[in-house]
Amino acid sequence: MLELDRLPADVQRPAYDRSQLKTRMVHIGFGAFHRAHQALATDKLAADGSDWGYCEVNLNSGALIQALRQQDLLYTLTEMADSSLHTRVIGVVTQALHGKGDGIDAVIEAMSQPDVAIVSMTVTEKGYCYMPSSGKLNPDHPDIVHDLENPTQPRSLPGLILAAIIRRRERGLTPFSVMSCDNMPENGHVTRNVITQLAERHSHELAEYIQTHITFPSTMVDRIVPAMTDAAFDALEARLGSSDPVAVEAEPFFQWVIEDNFVNGRPAWENAGAELVSDVLPFEEMKLRMLNGSHSFLAYLGFLAGYEHISDCMADNHFRTAARALMLQDQAPTLRTQGVDLEAYADSLIARYENRAIKHRTYQIATDGTQKLPQRLLDSVRWHLRNGTSCDYLLLGVAGWMRYVSGVDEQGQTIEIRDPLKDQLASIVSHSEDGAERVKALIGLKAVFGDDLLHQSAFVSRVTELYQQLVAQGARATVHALVTQV
Ligand code: NAI
Numbered sequence: 001m002l003e004l005d006r007l008p009a010d011v012q013r014p015a016y017d018r019s020q021l022k023t024r025m026v027h028i029g030f031g032a033f034h035r036a037h038q039a040l041a042t043d044k045l046a047a048d049g050s051d052w053g054y055c056e057v058n059l060n061s062g063a064l065i066q067a068l069r070q071q072d073l074l075y076t077l078t079e080m081a082d083s084s085l086h087t088r089v090i091g092v093v094t095q096a097l098h099g100k101g102d103g104i105d106a107v108i109e110a111m112s113q114p115d116v117a118i119v120s121m122t123v124t125e126k127g128y129c130y131m132p133s134s135g136k137l138n139p140d141h142p143d144i145v146h147d148l149e150n151p152t153q154p155r156s157l158p159g160l161i162l163a164a165i166i167r168r169r170e171r172g173l174t175p176f177s178v179m180s181c182d183n184m185p186e187n188g189h190v191t192r193n194v195i196t197q198l199a200e201r202h203s204h205e206l207a208e209y210i211q212t213h214i215t216f217p218s219t220m221v222d223r224i225v226p227a228m229t230d231a232a233f234d235a236l237e238a239r240l241g242s243s244d245p246v247a248v249e250a251e252p253f254f255q256w257v258i259e260d261n262f263v264n265g266r267p268a269w270e271n272a273g274a275e276l277v278s279d280v281l282p283f284e285e286m287k288l289r290m291l292n293g294s295h296s297f298l299a300y301l302g303f304l305a306g307y308e309h310i311s312d313c314m315a316d317n318h319f320r321t322a323a324r325a326l327m328l329q330d331q332a333p334t335l336r337t338q339g340v341d342l343e344a345y346a347d348s349l350i351a352r353y354e355n356r357a358i359k360h361r362t363y364q365i366a367t368d369g370t371q372k373l374p375q376r377l378l379d380s381v382r383w384h385l386r387n388g389t390s391c392d393y394l395l396l397g398v399a400g401w402m403r404y405v406s407g408v409d410e411q412g413q414t415i416e417i418r419d420p421l422k423d424q425l426a427s428i429v430s431h432s433e434d435g436a437e438r439v440k441a442l443i444g445l446k447a448v449f450g451d452d453l454l455h456q457s458a459f460v461s462r463v464t465e466l467y468q469q470l471v472a473q474g475a476r477a478t479v480h481a482l483v484t485q486v
Pocket residue numbers: 028029030031032033034058059060061122123124125126127128156157181182183184221222223224225226227
């Protein structure tokens with residue numbers, strides 16, 4: 001448990017009166033990223049007199065919320081560079097709830113307090129219960145089916161937000177803004193879609209109310225925050241002299257671009273390094289394709305090659321060259337970004353990946369591929385297919401995912417696939433012969449590849465070739481061959 005008075009003197013503590021904070025925001029998804037990003041920005045503002053505080057909510061696991069409560073709602077964030085580290089205590093949490101332990105009604109009630117002006121979330125892409133290929137609500141998602149029958153006892157994020165909107169409206173309270181901080185293109189639009197589509201199933205009038213009264217600002221969020229490991233917790237405890245089960249570690253880099261479209265006020269995040277703009281899409285696309293696209297490429301190919309961390313991939317010249325080429329040759333031409341030096345951006349990403357103090361596992365990034373592939377690789381593939389240009393790095397990323405979800409690594413060991421569609425993936429794998437048949441069967445997964453890509457013969461045949469090369473030669477040789485040939 002974190003004990004403030006035992007911490008070394010160089011650990012920065014909240015330099016403000018925490019009792020002045022009000023619970024003006026409810027955040028769903030108290031994961032590693034939120035703790036190192038939005039909570040940090042809000043903490044910086046509190047030091048300047050802002051009274052915006054957070055009620056933190058986890059819907060699934062209660063352990064972290066329990067631990068946070070036991071240490072007076074405080075936790076540490078350590079920024080890690082190769083040669084320096086800096087720890088601060090974040091004090092901006094005013095309340096913490098767990099959907100299962102405290103009951104979902106307590107969460108809806110917290111969201112229905114008059115002071116609450118913003119509901120934000122980082123629940124991973126799968127938390128939106130949407131079809132990644134279309135951005136629309138998946139009405140067959142088991143949690144959505146449940147929430148339609150039990151609207152006051154929701155299990156899903158869209159169901160929860162809808163329940164709170166209804167309760168506030170019944171009480172005549174001002175509406176809140178709903179801000180997604182997940183890695184999806186137009187994350188505000190996706191959030192608006194899933195909530196209004198769910199509302200539409202209750203009544204058209206409710207959906208209209210949401211369209212008119214609630215805003216869904218989009219955001220581009222960027223900071224590499226790996227999941228903590230036992231070794232990281234041990235090293236931290238040795239340094240702090242006190243354990244902190246809620247601790248998080250992040251790279252020094254921080255970026256947050258926010259669509260300035262709030263219905264009921266917002267913290268002055270621009271004073272904590274955020275950029276408030278009218279259109280986030282060009283920023284989102286650039287980051288999702290260049291950063292996250294290359295991350296997914298490195299995750300699948302790097303994992304297969306036996307590289308545990310992104311920084312290990314960077315120590316292999318061919319992987320580093322391939323990641324940079326994917327960014328600049330295959331992703332950059334697809335972007336609408338204007339006035340950004342994309343070469344300098346690519347170089348800065350490579351430098352961030354080289355940070356060896358950040359132990360970002362390829363296995364972690366490989367999680368939930370079905371939710372990530374469309375926006376990270378496939379949208380750009382479609383751009384190239386339309387333009388008749390080649391994009392072998394993107395296609396190798398797709399083939400790498402297919403080889404990975406086949407479930408056996410290059411040493412013949414089982415890979416534990418983590419993905420909301422893992423049962424479907426396992427069924428495709430077990431019912432298809434390894435090779436062209438499997439590639440075709442995977443492209444038939446409409447939630448990921450849409451209706452179109454199966455009919456693009458150039459796409460199917462090149463992904464098949466690369467997949468077969470991966471099976472025959474392994475990831476290192478295939479990446480090497482591509483880098484030297486293209
Ligand atoms: P994490 O695993 O630490 O936390 C995930 C959070 O999502 C947990 O609070 C969990 O309770 C919640 N969650 C998971 N599935 C859910 C569901 N079906 N419904 C409701 N809540 C659900 O992951 P982390 O690192 O916090 O990342 C979360 C998301 O934040 C990422 O998926 C990404 O979209 C975004 N992000 C993460 C970055 C990072 O480097 N970690 C950087 C930029 C964005």
